[in-house]
Amino acid sequence: METKSTDTQPGVLAQSSSLNIFHDESPLPQRNVKTSENVPPSCMEKTFYALSIIMIALLLPWSLLCCIRVLNEFQRGVVLRLGRLRPKPCGPGVIFLVPCIDVLRIVDMRTSSFSLERQEILTRDMVTISIDGVVYFSIKNPYDAIMQVSDAQDAVEKLSMTTLRNVAGTHKLMDLLASKEYLSSQIETILYSTTEAWGVRVERVEIKEIFMPEQLKRALAVEQEAMREAKAKVAAAQGERDAVTALKEAADIMETNPIALQLRYLQTLNTICNEQTRSYVFPFPVDIVKRMMK
Numbered sequence: 001m002e003t004k005s006t007d008t009q010p011g012v013l014a015q016s017s018s019l020n021i022f023h024d025e026s027p028l029p030q031r032n033v034k035t036s037e038n039v040p041p042s043c044m045e046k047t048f049y050a051l052s053i054i055m056i057a058l059l060l061p062w063s064l065l066c067c068i069r070v071l072n073e074f075q076r077g078v079v080l081r082l083g084r085l086r087p088k089p090c091g092p093g094v095i096f097l098v099p100c101i102d103v104l105r106i107v108d109m110r111t112s113s114f115s116l117e118r119q120e121i122l123t124r125d126m127v128t129i130s131i132d133g134v135v136y137f138s139i140k141n142p143y144d145a146i147m148q149v150s151d152a153q154d155a156v157e158k159l160s161m162t163t164l165r166n167v168a169g170t171h172k173l174m175d176l177l178a179s180k181e182y183l184s185s186q187i188e189t190i191l192y193s194t195t196e197a198w199g200v201r202v203e204r205v206e207i208k209e210i211f212m213p214e215q216l217k218r219a220l221a222v223e224q225e226a227m228r229e230a231k232a233k234v235a236a237a238q239g240e241r242d243a244v245t246a247l248k249e250a251a252d253i254m255e256t257n258p259i260a261l262q263l264r265y266l267q268t269l270n271t272i273c274n275e276q277t278r279s280y281v282f283p284f285p286v287d288i289v290k291r292m293m294k
Contacts (some may be wrong), residue, residue, distance in 0.1 A: 063099070070095075071090065074092075077106055078107060078147075081102050085147065117161065119131055119164055123169065132208050133205060135160050135191070139200060143199065145199035148198050167183065173212075184205045
């Protein structure tokens with residue numbers, strides 16, 4: 001009996017209730033900009049580093065003012081030494097920098113948000129509308145956020161606006177009005193898969209409002225009012241039909257028993273008589289009138 005072994009893929013596709021999210025578990029991500037943090041330093045770089053350490057030692061303790069930096073708990077530091085990336089991000093806490101050869105780039109790891117400007121979109125059924133929203137994101141990998149994109153927030157913002165126009169343009173107006181959550185999920189899925197290489201995690205996308213022209217609003221209101229009136233007329237006709245059916249059944253029952261008809265007369269008399277009534281109505285059997293006429 002042969003058993004087939006499956007190779008472990010670097011990424012795992014996690015199924016959720018509304019969208020598929022790709023979690024990258026690869027130890028070495030495939031970067032567009034190749035980095036050299038694992039390459040040993042050259043002789044010239046070692047020489048500059050040694051000279052910097054000697055200068056720090058000669059200028060102690062004043063040189064410590066330029067060497068020590070403090071990073072908050074939500075911050076991480078990416079150090080470029082002589083233009084080359086250091087192996088590990090720094091922080092939080094106290095970090096040591098070598099003056100003149102180290103450049104520190106601080107990355108905020110907290111969740112940030114920005115508002116999507118109102119975008120004019122032509123829907124699938126040729127209706128012009130405007131949509132705005134909010135995007136929440138955070139930095140997942142400080143290295144990629146610094147090395148793979150010049151401005152992570154600006155790139156995510158422009159990509160979000162383009163994705164909003166492209167996704168909303170493939171749906172009809174009524175579908176957009178009825179399912180904002182589905183539209184948000186589609187945009188979130190596209191942004192998540194695209195910004196993964198930038199070290200950015202798109203956490204949530206929310207559609208705030210869909211704006212329509214006033215003429216279109218009035219047309220939709222008239223259409224909905226006409227539909228409500230049609231439903232009301234159908235309900236009234238259904239009620240009349242049910243009432244007629246019930247009266248017919250009651251008449252058939254009364255026809256089989258004359259006493260039931262007399263009791264109905266008495267019940268009607270009791271209903272119309274009260275303290276303010278000056279007229280009294282007495283039911284008179286039709287059979288007696290016919291006998292008197294004969």
